Amino acid sequence: MTIYKSDQPSVEIDENPMGTQILESIWKHSLHDPNKKAFVNAKDENDFVxxxxxxxxxxxxxxxxxxxxxxxxxxxxxxxxxxxxxxxxxxxxxxxxxxxxxxxxxxxxxxxxxxxxxxxxxxxxxxxxxxxxxxxxxxxxxxxxxxxxxxxxxxxxxxxxxxxxxxxxxxxxxxxxxxxxxxxxxxxxxxxxxxxxxxxxxxxxxxTHCNMSAMMAMFRACLFTSVFKAIEPDYDPRNESVLIFLPFYHVYGSSLVTNSMFIGGTSVIMSSFEPEVFCSVIERYRMKTVSVVPPILVFMAKSPIVDKYDLSSLKFVASGAAPLGQDLSIEVMKRLPNVKGVHQGYGMTEMTMASHRMAPLLAVGDKISSIGTLMPNVESKIVDPNTGKSLGPYQNGEICVRSPGVMKGYLNRRKETADTIDSEGWLHTGDIGYVDKDGFFFIVDRLKELIKVRGFQVPPAELEDLLLSHPLIDDAAVIGVKDQRSGELPKAFIVRKSSTLTAEEVKKFVAEKTAPYKHLKGGVEFIEQIPRSLSGKILRKELRGSAGLAKL
CATH class of the missing domain: 3.40.50.980 (Rossmann fold)
Known part of the structure; x- marks a missing residue:
């Protein structure tokens, strides 16, 4: 069995409760500078703590x-x-x-x-x-x-x-x-x-507290060994401001907020993404790095708003939460020539945040689309999703991860936990990828059916269950269709009981019960029958084919 290990030294995990660690860190920073701002409202500089x-x-x-x-x-x-x-x-x-x-x-x-x-x-x-x-x-x-x-x-x-x-x-x-x-x-x-x-x-x-503590230690190790040194040899994050606008209810957002307390800089908080505010904050605080999701990179590469602001301070852009295309990375670097690299990481909520991270200066050439190498304390393997057999370099298979950041399990769901984390502690990600000869990982496909809209997760099963509750719908299936701005959008295929049911009525039904990113903005298509396997599983590949879509 080929098990890949991090090329970075293992980090020590503090097993004290997170609250204790946070308070000690905040107190330390307050002693260093009693007036140091921890958080500032991006739209109101007078709203800070x-x-x-x-x-x-x-x-x-x-x-x-x-x-x-x-x-x-x-x-x-x-x-x-x-x-x-x-x-x-x-x-x-x-x-x-x-x-x-x-x-x-x-x-x-x-x-x-x-x-x-x-x-x-x-x-x-x-x-x-x-x-x-x-x-x-x-x-x-x-x-x-x-x-x-x-x-x-x-x-x-x-x-x-x-x-x-x-x-x-x-x-x-x-x-x-x-x-x-x-x-x-x-x-x-x-x-x-x-x-x-x-x-x-x-x-x-x-x-758990140890999961979060481990992730914070692993994340900081990556920042200090590769990211900060790449920005400037003498870069001191305590003297810098960073922008956080990713939703705090998402593990990525909560982790950034938590990590900021250990770093000791000033975090500028946006309540949600607003293009003008995003650019003006980077300009005002002369930020050198920013963490985003791919749709924001589309904005940075294409929007005329960017030209109105001086973003020359930016040296690196980190991307996460959804796959990042190579062409988009190159477009951003052409648009913002001071940006030395657009690098991405890889993770899941079930990992507390991440398992792989690309060193900024290495995100070039054939590595530009890589999710990077393993973070400290992390192991990974690539397995055949059908046989479970371990695979070698350049062989596509399911990425499995074992790390101290892997969750305790799903709340009150033993079966789902066992289906995700095996008896040896391997988290099965549902993503298909490979590792090259240098230990860099690449995502090429995904087993899982999640639709990612602007980095938000939209499970087809959730929308399908909702659609099936409609009295005029006999059967339903949902897939993701590509969209340049959002990454993907949900599209529904409907078998209706009555021809009087319209696409707009279906869209309205979903919109009234779900958050905006789950709305059927990818469209509604009426068909005679939902293609299914003998076991009843929806054959989404056929639906993508009928819609003229490549499998995402």
Whole structure:
């Protein structure tokens, strides 16, 4: 069996709980510079928090959680757009021993209630803009007993729910000592983001304190050994600002927020991607590197907005969450000649974030489309998806990963966990790829059926289940169709009971129940029969063929 190992030295994993590590790091940075800004609102420079203030606010929030009865193992569900206050909620919950299960602000109340009921969240925290979704959702979520609102909470009452103000929470006097908790960090779960895995509806991914600690250590090792040195020989991230706009409810976004506390620089937070704000922030703060997803690279390569701003400070662009094409990387570097490299990484929520990362200066020539080499402490192998046999260099097979970042498992889903992580600890990614003679990995196809819209995961099974609930739909199948701006878009094939059903009615039905990125913007096509195998599995390859699409 050929097992590939990282060419980087293994890193030591801190087994202390994440809250303890975070507080120690924030305190250290506050001592170095009491006025150092930890987070800044990208649209309002006067809306910021220093490391010193953050340290004190986290302590107040921990005291408030204790006051309202939040205890170890309770599930806290934040629902909000990106804002620096999220860091207080995330880190404070960890210190209190609670588990955080962030939910998308784009969810409908039906989608939100599904997650709340699945993870049994007892405390929900939201901003005012999310109340329209949150209030009807918690009425259908019996586990939720408490609600904290960022902003004005007056006039909002829900039967059986205690409603609090986040502002009042931060006025709570800190405890004399932190809550006494009996930790088992290899088993205690710190965060439960939701992922569709390789197939099926969303599942809670149980990430332990040790999983998160390992990923942060591995990630920092990559940054300090390759990325920072590539930017400038004497690059000190503590003196720099970085832009974070990837959604915090996504493991990538939460990991960037967490990692920033160990790095010690200033993170500029965008609530969501806005082209003008994106460019102006890079220009204003003279940022040297930025983390994006491929659709943002399309914007950087093609939008006339880019020409209005001075982005000459940018040296490297890191891409993740979806496959990155070689041509797009080259276009960005031509458009922004100071950019020395566009490099990508590879990972899944189930890995806590990543397993592979490309060193910026090596993303050239035939390596430009590579996902890179293995991160420290990570092992990988390529196997035949049909036989499980280990494969050698340049042979296409399923990429399997073993690392200290691999999740504990799916929440309350033993079968799905066993289907994803085998008895030897190998996580089966569902992605087809190969490794070259130099140990660089490449993604060429994917076994899994997920549709990736602007980096968001859209499981066909979820939309198919929803479509089948329509009284005029007999059968349905969903595939992803290529789109230059979004990467992919969901397209539905429908077998209808009545010819009176129109494509617009189908689109409206889905739009009313799902987040915008799940809408059927790839189209609706009516057909006589959904092609299926003898076992009943949808033959998506045939649907792609009938639509004139190459398999993604």
């Amino acid at each position: 220093t490391y010193r203030e953050l340290y004190l606010k986290i302590h107040s929030f921990v005291a408030f959680l204790a006051e309202i009865g939040v205890k170890q193992g309770d599930i806290v569900a934040p629902v909000m757009r990106n804002r620096w206050e999220y860091s207080i909620i995330l880190f404070g919950s960890w210190v209190a021993g609670a588990t955080v299960s962030p939910a998308s602000f784009a969810f409908t109340d039906w989608e939100l209630a599904r997650q709340l009921n699945d993870c049994k969240a007892s405390l929900l925290i939201c901003d005012e803009t999310s109340l329209e979704t949150v209030l009807p959702a918690i009425k259908n979520s019996p586990s939720v007993k408490k609600l904290i609102i960022l902003g004005d909470h007056s006039g909002h009452s829900v039967p059986g729910i205690k409603v609090y103000s986040f502002t009042d929470a931060l006025r709570t006097a800190p405890l004399n000592s932190l809550p006494k908790i009996r930790w088992n960090t290899k088993n205690d779960v710190c965060i439960i983001p939701y992922s569709s895995g390789t197939t099926g509806p969303p599942k809670g991914v149980m990430i």
